[in-house]
Amino acid sequence: MFGTSGVRGPVGEDVTADLALDVGRALATDGAETVVVGRDARDSGRMLVRALLAGLTECGADAIDVGVEATPTVARAVAREGADAGVVVTASHNPAPDNGIKLWTASGRAFGEERNDRIAEIVKTAAFEFAGHDGIGTVETRDAVAGGDARRAHERALRETVPLPDDLSVVVDLGNGVGRVTADALHATGCDVETLNAQRDGRFPGRPSEPTAGNCETACAVVEATDADLGVVHDGDADRMMAIDERGRFLSGDALLALFARREAEPGDSVAVPVDTSLLVADALAEIGAEVTYTPVGDAYVAAEAAKPGVAFGGEPSGAWIWPERTPCPDGPLAACVLTALVGAEGSLAALVDDLPDYPIRRDSVRTDAKSAVADRVGAIAADEYDDVSTLDGVRVETDAGWFLVRASGTEPLVRITAEARDEDDADALFETARDLVERADDEI
Template sequence: MARLFGTNGVRGVVNQDMNSELALNLGKAIGTYYAKKKERPFIAIGTDARISNHMLKSACISGLLSVGCDVEDLGILPTPTLQYAVKEKNYDAGVIITASHNPPQFNGIKVVDGDGTELAKEQEEEIEDIYFSKNFRIVSWDKVGQLSSWDGAIELYINGILSKVDVESIRSANLHVVLDCGNGAGGVVAPELLRRLGCKLTTINCELDGLFRGRPSEPIPENLGELMKKVKEVNADLGVAQDGDADRAIFIDENGNYVFGDQSLTMVARYIVREKGGGTVVTPVSTSSALEDVVTREGGKVVYTKVGSPIVARVMKKLGAVFGGEENGGLIFPEHQYCRDSAMTIAKVLEILSKEGKKLSEIIRELPRYELVKLKTACPNEKKKEVLEKIKDIAKNENARKIDETDGVKIYTDDGWVLVRPSGTEPIFRIFAESKKRKRAEELASRYKGYVERFATGTS
């Protein structure tokens, strides 16, 4: 069967592969799926700040209404804000029009279930089956859904975060934060949240702009030069950058240095496990060993999953984990909600700084340091399985210390590890390698990239 959903919903270039007809029919398919569970589903819908949102939202709403769903429009808001509203206000599902960190010509549609979590693969496949077969529910004229709007989602969400952190401790620390929302949806939440937490606030790119004229939406080092410079210039305690739909947060220390996502993940995990006296932390197999080092030392344990935040969230829920997340700045706090949430992440990091009374750079220096190298290489989809089997054989012949097949093949050596995994959305393999020494990590990544290229082209 053809696939519509990728790793994070349905995405494409606007008016090419992501158009109003797709949004209309996907709305019908989503509504038909939820109508199997309830006669008249109540669906929340929202958007990020992209200029194509009105077109796609209107089409998707029309599709939902036409199959008998009632729809409530929550306006422009971060993805985790919509997820929180769905969970707290008892909608049957939610739809967010967003392409997260992708360039402005892209847009997408993501569906969340009634508990606010992203859909499982099986649910996506059922919606895809309805979409491609066009087996949509048909309702009579008097059963067509009704459209309403609600502007209370942001207030509900901010209050939810404030109830989960030590507000007084944060306020007493008088922290100065430079906030860069990247012209994305975070601009309608994060500035107000930080003001309520008593922070001195300097803002960059916090105005909504669907063209992302301030900076590209992905919060990687090369896109955050202005933020790094501003943190030093105004003598701030830290900087924070969000991606386009504000489910991920990246931090800059007081010296203007970029804090990588695996470092912030490890820092928060240490704090939470230490506070709770143990507990399970869930993360993908691609995460740095620093996390397991720290969590184990604090009396907790790490459980590894396939790559993808919905998978991490579901395993967390199943195991009753105290914390989880990915190395890209997407952290999940189960006491708040089972999804990546940048605003909750920001508030928790501020709590850590206020409680520990240390500078961000000092806390980062306390964490174990590993060198992580990421590479990718082309491979036809039809050859991925064969290539993976050959990589396993190579690992066995090289006397690997341990081989983990949770997601692709992760090969542990005496001084590091290398992960070789096929992309679920592109004809490529991704190679991650880690060691205490940069040169060794580069050597591992390069060697296994070479193996993949050799097997993919049949030159072995």
């Protein structure tokens, strides 16, 4: 029921009012007495939130509805309100026909597998504990006019914890989503802010919600044409942040991860990253005596690892960034402010990126109806043929030249192959080796 980022899928198929109702019932049945609820800008969220609130209150929980806000804004509100849990109705960067439900702990961290499984089991067995007529929960609606309590608190926290400059020009592409808090925080400190796609619209008419290079060409052009110091772009719920340098170049997630990691880590620290992260990050940290610690792909896994002692930062190249001492959730507005502060201190984002090495990486997929079995078989073969093999999430093989990763897709009948090295020939060789392993395993299966 729950993937690495909650429940997601097409509305009316995978995601329905019945599902939202049952998740609300299950949360209350599982012991949540007060729950913070929010949603992104998708119209289907209205219906889903109503159903969710009905389920929560039907089983005796009180709800605090903070309205249409960024996912990190809602997650931060859980701890601030002293609530037991939080729910965001969002499909994040997925296309407009989708929606979803993501659950948050009392500290504002995404539910882990164990707690998600517990909620899923209550839903599956319909083991709901309904309240009597005198135990029905209440719904308190926070004033969302002119910013809302949750958004104002988030903006204030950004300005109080990040030393923002007052003389930079920043383009902020909100992607028709709910990340306005970024523009508000930067503007309040004196930055010259130009917004793109700032009108909230869950159909995402300005550009597709996912902040990729192909989807953000207009923002890149605006940054270059206006001589802005940098650009930041969000997805639909603003848990992700990607960036554009002053030359109008859309930066890779690995480059941003290396910049953030090197900024936050000290000698002896580690940084939590998923298994598909570039060598670039490990090499950048090695220069300062720090190291990476790998997690399965998914921001919930990165957040859980980042909460451990000695882990200074966590991030995913897809755009999720976690500062564990500030907030345990991926916070796109916080990332935007930290990056702006970094540019203010260093002077040029392009120069910072140009100082990083550029390693060749190869990616492709093999279609198969036995993806999990094939990936498992690759793991068995690799264990016999290589010394350094990790099966934390898929099969990652480290060699002196680089690494390759074989993973079963979570959503399609595909086995995904990634290979990276420090030079082109080694990257090609590692990729062909990985492809041969997948084809051998597929033949055997």
